[in-house]
Amino acid sequence: MQTLEGLDPAALPMEALVAAGVPVVLRGIARNWGVVQAGLRSTHEAVDYLRGFDVGVPVPYSFGGPEIEGRPFYNADFTRLNVEVRRGLLTQVLDEIADTFDDPKPPTYYVASLLIDRALPGFAQSNDAGLAGQGIEASASIWIGNRVTASCHFDTPENLACCAVGRRRFTLFPPEQIDNLYPGPLEPTPGGQVVSVVDMDRPDFARHPRFRDALASAQTAVLEPGDAIFIPSMWWHHVRSLMPFNVLVNYWWRSSPHFLSSPLPALQHAMWALRDLPPRQKQAWSEIFAYYVFGPGERAGQHLPDVARGELAPFDETQARRTRAQLLARLNR
Template identity: 65%
Template sequence: MQGLPPIRERFGCTPGQLPLDELLAAGEPVVLRGIGRGWGLVEAAHEGVAEAMAYLRGFDNGRQVPYSYGPPEIGGRPYYNEDCTALNFEVRRGSVSQVLDEVAAHLGDPRPPTYYLASLLVDESLPGLRAGNDLDFAAHGLQVRPSIWIGNRVIASCHHDVPNNIACCAVGRRRFTLFPPGQVANLYPGPLELTPGGQAVSMVDLAAPDLARFPRFAQALEHGMTTVLEPGDALFIPSMWWHHVQGLEPLNVLVNYWWGSMPAWIPAPMPAMYHAMWSLRDRPEAEKQAWRAMFDYYVFGDATQAGAHLPPQARQALAPIDEDMARQLRAMLIARLNR
């Protein structure tokens, strides 16, 4: 969007010198300019769209994968119908090469159909691609499986992801617009169950925000920031930051890396939120405020506070959760939910 401040930039990073500790410590978005400029796919993109497509086809193993198709009328925005009871696109299946062929057939169209291959695991359908197109997460002891996103001028409506994310623009250009997690109420999230891509998306059309219908979005704009990634650039998006992504060229390819900050035995928080909605949201206000105090004490406050006055052997779940305690909690919750 016009008028938003730029996201902070950092230069001189290379795939072998990924500053993960610094990025996580800062906890804010950062553009890593040119970090992937030596990738084979980026070099092919600089030669042209046909060369980039040929490069990708060279790794395609023919695996049939799901991709989104929308008619020209959706304007590149996979979204909802008028009453949010259905999506405005359909899911088809084909190989990466087939998706590229369909994109190629409409490169010159002013209003092409929408083609979007989203979050495809690179190693499963494009084996070998990582050899010349990768960031060195292994140097940090992390086994991160990258995903690839291929499409034309697609708009991914503003949404958040639970893991941390580094998104690397490989072909084309993409505009990112970001908002911090605390702006959730001002972004008017849509349905939780029916979503265009797995997460709730903002109901606000950032290309033409309707402030009469969504007046609090004006407050979100006060906290927004934006950038345009060129081939070879990457963007660090911290956990839970909202991001709107717009493909600006007839072919856009992005490779991203999601990774969590917690050990494997700590589950994703979303089921806990559903459980809280089920068990707490509709209670009388006095009860809700009482439970807010309990959550602040046991969950959102100092992690050591609730058990600090107890002997270590008596703390149980009030101590840091290890793998053994995680198994006990899981068994207890399953037993209670199954009553």
């Protein structure tokens, strides 16, 4: 995996990274963060540092018994998750995690994607990647837990993930490997997004033989405290926390205009409307989608006057609102 070192944290090359569209490790860009420095002094000091920002807002977290071995996942038939979602004060969760530090087979605690501005006001003043200075409107989230494994999944936004406390191993796969990663159910999901059902620490190649092909394109990196990784939109990533206490801060943002819809509802709608059609019709619709959606954006309707193009022209905020209203009206019939 490509690695960049010695970068000025105030001048990260985010525009170039997004344009390149490949994963990149950014060594040491968060080294001077307050939480990173606290964790380097001691794990307990990192816990105390986080406690200092807790304002008493109940937070959701996942809890699983020792038998899940730190891997929020499914039961045997993929109908239920193997963790329960609880709510509690962050200080309480931190105390319970601290009690597991010396346990060789601890239960799993996982605070996932907690919005920092809401739960830890003031934290960002000494722990921030500075993306706003580059004109990037990114939501900052914190992830706190013990030895937790996040199963391989993709996210639609761009992602900058900063390892703050502990160490994390990232394994990434390009989007075209989806078939070789054996995606699980669309719901329920361990973290709100479809995950690979392959146990990547102990793959069963008899059940998942194509995973060998995915491994040929895998990119792996271990992040130390203060390191970060840029994960491009749609890249699959498996994340394993390697220490008894681990904290990660990540930033998600879209590189497309804010008025464009999320592609995920479009996928669900397409599955409903197209997937079970007769093969001949599916092939015909494949050609239509290639023309209107997946081909060059300017091709469809380029033979028409501008005033007649409507949705065939590039979307703006007005057209986006009009299209949304039309879709809602059709779906509600």
